Amino acid sequence: MKLWPTSLGARTLLTLLLGLALVQAAGLTIHAYDRIDLQHQEEASALGMRAMGIYRSIVATSVSERQAALQDLDLGPGTTAKLQQGPPLEPADPTPDQLAHAIRFSMSFVQVRAANHPRDVQMRGIPWDGGITIGYLLPDGGWLSVKIITPPPRPWHSPTFLWAFGVMTLCAAILSFWAVRQLTGPVATLAAAAEALGRDVNAPPLPEGGPDEVARAASAFNTMASRIRRFVQDRTFLLAAIGHDLRTPITRLKLRAEFIDDDELRDKFLADLDELDTMVSATLAFGRDTSDMEPAVPLDLAALLRTILDETGDARPSQADGLTLDAAAHVTLRGRPVALKRAFANLIGNAVKYGATARVCVACPHPGLATVTVEDDGPGIPPDQLERVFDPFYRVEDSRNRETGGTGLGLPIARNIFRAHGGDVVLANRAGGGARATVTLPV
Ligand SMILES: Nc1ncnc2c1ncn2[C@@H]1O[C@H](COP(=O)(O)OP(=O)(O)OP(=O)(O)O)[C@@H](O)[C@H]1O
């Protein structure tokens, strides 16, 4: 099973070639048996005539000169002949009937005077398997025994045959290769298009040409992509509409709250309204970020992170010392700068907010992949909530809400942005305490 390749192309090609080899082998075997049969027939008739020719020469000579005549005769390859008293007993095996029949038939083509016809003909053995002995009973007594050994048939022994076989195999292999390419090419294109759509809903549509099935698949894919696009647009529009419509009543409520006489109640009212306002803004940003129309450009990861750290340091001068960047690897990638900045700012902001420090490290563990880790010395995140914090509006502890004042949308937004770039972000707790966010991005 280990030899079985994993790619569709290689599997199809292998199956085709194996099938082809089987068909070729079967065809060759049939061809070989056919040729062997033919060669046997040719051999049988040739040796029948040859033996009969020898007999004709001997029977025509007088008894006393036969031995000498036999010596002078050119018998031909693999042939021996002798005069003897009895019929031949060697070799032990009888000649098969069909073969004996064919040999007798061929003998009838050699013209012999009626008086000289052999009185009896006996055969033993097989010409290509140890040789055949044909015994003729001479009209005046005594036997002429002719032994003929023929080489075994060689069905492949033809230069054109080998050439034809080679050219046939090569043509079939090239055709199979071409057919497999035709077949698997569209699958790869479809996979690449799906991948591109995952990163960017506005990726260009697939060309809908080629064979019927491929064109239909491409058209179905394009329809699906446009539905997803419309769905995302509808959702963004809906979010914008809700956000917009909520803004006005919130502003009105804020204005009216100013008229509340009770100071404490008014402050609480305003604080709640502010929180509501922040949530509405964050919701709007969430919708905007996940359907970002911003174009992708080449950008320097270290420079981007340096800017975020500087801005965070400016906003919180007391914590500026705890913000460090270790960018040993120089990484340039194609991405949407504003979105990526928002995503990294969320992670660094969390580290500073919940862990007071942020150690950022850029690495390139292997070609084609960059990682950014953001570590802090805070309390970390309960292990069973490491994934839940990526749910929109989920925050670990309610009591912290007031102090740190977030909406719980930072991480889901960040994850959305990284995934739209073909990467991801995961959270973990460090062995020495504190949390670590690890971002992976293809470069
Ligand atoms: N580095 C961290 N250390 C400890 N807890 C963290 C860390 N990062 C995130 N969390 C927890 O995960 C929760 C969700 O984080 P997330 O960034 O999504 O929202 P937020 O920071 O509360 O609000 P905002 O939308 O303003 O970012 C946080 O409320 C916090 O409890």
Ligand SMILES: [Mg+2]
């Ligand atoms: Mg946050």
